[in-house]
Amino acid sequence: MAESLLHKAYPSASVAQVVERTGGHLSTVYEVRCTEPTLRLIIKIYSDQWVWKQEKEVHVYQVLAGNSVSRVPAILYSESAGGPDNQAFTLMTLLDGQPLSEVSAGLDAAAIRQIYRQMGELLASVHRIRQDAYGYMVTGIVDPAPTNAVYMARQFAKKLNEFADLGGDPELHRAVEARVAEQAGLFHRCPAPVLCHNDFHEGNILVTRVQGDWTVTGFIDVENAIAADPLLDLAKTESYSMRGDETKRNALFDGYGALPEDWRERLAVYQLYHALELWDWFASIGNRSPLEGIAGDMRRLVR
Numbered sequence: 001m002a003e004s005l006l007h008k009a010y011p012s013a014s015v016a017q018v019v020e021r022t023g024g025h026l027s028t029v030y031e032v033r034c035t036e037p038t039l040r041l042i043i044k045i046y047s048d049q050w051v052w053k054q055e056k057e058v059h060v061y062q063v064l065a066g067n068s069v070s071r072v073p074a075i076l077y078s079e080s081a082g083g084p085d086n087q088a089f090t091l092m093t094l095l096d097g098q099p100l101s102e103v104s105a106g107l108d109a110a111a112i113r114q115i116y117r118q119m120g121e122l123l124a125s126v127h128r129i130r131q132d133a134y135g136y137m138v139t140g141i142v143d144p145a146p147t148n149a150v151y152m153a154r155q156f157a158k159k160l161n162e163f164a165d166l167g168g169d170p171e172l173h174r175a176v177e178a179r180v181a182e183q184a185g186l187f188h189r190c191p192a193p194v195l196c197h198n199d200f201h202e203g204n205i206l207v208t209r210v211q212g213d214w215t216v217t218g219f220i221d222v223e224n225a226i227a228a229d230p231l232l233d234l235a236k237t238e239s240y241s242m243r244g245d246e247t248k249r250n251a252l253f254d255g256y257g258a259l260p261e262d263w264r265e266r267l268a269v270y271q272l273y274h275a276l277e278l279w280d281w282f283a284s285i286g287n288r289s290p291l292e293g294i295a296g297d298m299r300r301l302v303r
Contacts, residue, residue: 002015002018002030002032002043003015005043005077005082005083005089005091006032006034006041006043006091008077008079008091009076009077009091010034010037010039012036013034013035013036013037013039014034014035014036015032015033015034016033016034016035017032017033018030018031018032018033019031019033021042027044027045027046027047027050027053027054028044028045029042029043029044029045030042030043030044030045031094040094041076041091041092041093041094042073042091042092042093042094043089043090043091044057044089044090044092045083045084045087045088045089046083046087046088046089046090047087048087048088050088051080051088052138053223054078054080054088054090055080055138055139056137056138056139056222056223056225057090057222057223058075058078058090059137059138059139060137060195060222060225061073061074061075061092061222062075063129063195064126064129064195064222067125067128067129068125069122069125069126069129071095071122071216071217071218071219072095072218072219072220072222073092073093073094073095073218073220074092074093075090075091075092076091076092076093077090077091078090078091095206095217095218095220096206096208096217097206097207097208097215097216097217097218098206098207098208099202099203099204099205099206099207100115100202100203100205100206100207100216101201101202101203101205103207104202107214109247111214112247112248112251113247113250113251114213114214114251115205115207115214115216115251116247116248116249116251116252116255117251117252117254117255118215118216118255119200119205119216119237119252119255120251120252120253120254120255120256120257121255121256122216122218122219122255123197123200123233123234123237123252123256124255124256124257126194126195126196126197126233127194127195127196127230127233128194129194129195130192130193130194130195131192131193131194131195131227132144132193132227133145133146133193133227134146134147134148134150134151134193134226134227134228134229135151135226135227136226137195137225137226137227141227144227147187147188148187148188148190148193148228148229149184149187149188151187151228152187152229152273153184153187155273156176156177156180156273156276159273159276159277159280160173160176160177160276162280162284163176163276163279163280163283166280166283166284167283168279168283168295169295172295172298172299172302175298175299175302176272176276176298176302178302179269179272179301179302180269180272183265183269186262186265186266186269187229189260189262189266190228190229190230190231193227193228193229194227194228194229194230195225195227196225196226196227196228196229196230196232196233197219197222197224197225197233198224198225198226198228198232198233198236199221199222199223199224199236199240200219200233200236200237201236201237201240201241202240202241203221204219204220204221205219206218206219206220229266229270231259231260231263231266231267231270232270232273234252234256234263234267234270235266235267235268235270235271235273235274236270236274237252238267238271239271239274239275239278239297240274268301269301271297271301272298272301272302275294275297275298275301276298278290278294279291279294279295279298282294
């Protein structure tokens with residue numbers, strides 16, 4: 001089956017080995033190692049319920065490539081049927097490297113600075129891609145909001161309702177609601193929506209070491225991409241990867257470039273949103289072990 005799918009893009013290629021990869025939550029992911037030509041590619045198989053996710057992934061990667069963001073997988077072929085059990089499938093290039101999350105704990109400060117500066121440069125290139133409205137992205141913006149203030153008010157209301165429905169602490173709910181009302185003016189300060197990866201953390205950043213120097217080879221996993229304030233994206237990287245680490249933050253921002261004067265205030269309120277969203281997600285899948293720690297982050301952010 002792998003060879004017949006591969007022939008959609010490379011008619012004469014031969015498959016030497018197929019290896020199932022980990023990390024595909026909404027799809028089954030295989031690495032295909034080929035001869036004639038010698039290639040390593042990725043095939044992703046999607047069940048019927050996630051075809052729209054396939055369409056999103058193809059769209060976002062093509063938008064990135066069309067705007068000269070080259071350090072992402074290239075889409076070679078995509079079809080809404082024709083895979084195993086007539087499922088949707090996508091054939092794409094395999095980026096070199098390994099997830100930063102697998103090596104970061106053993107890196108010294110110089111290596112961290114080297115990598116995070118490159119991450120900042122890469123994320124800035126994504127944020128140069130302007131969007132027409134704010135909202136969740138598939139092959140376009142779903143339920144587009146005309147302003148960031150409208151979008152963030154809607155998102156906080158939605159996530160706070162979920163928090164209450166999932167049994168969140170009523171006192172914390174009120175505190176978050178009050179802080180958002182106090183800080184609502186910050187949402188008006190975003191001049192225009194941009195493409196946001198919305199999961200730009202160490203698990204999705206690929207790195208490799210060449211002659212002693214670390215290189216960011218690219219990023220993957222665009223399933224959460226949105227059109228939003230670029231600081232919302234930076235806040236997620238802060239929340240998921242940097243977590244107050246000044247070495248990482250300074251290097252990322254050095255590579256990223258100039259930030260608005262109010263970046264600290266905006267970053268903090270967006271971190272609150274990401275914590276709320278993450279609490280809701282874990283609660284919704286019945287994983288309660290991380291909830292108290294996330295609630296602690298939320299309490300710290302509303303003080």
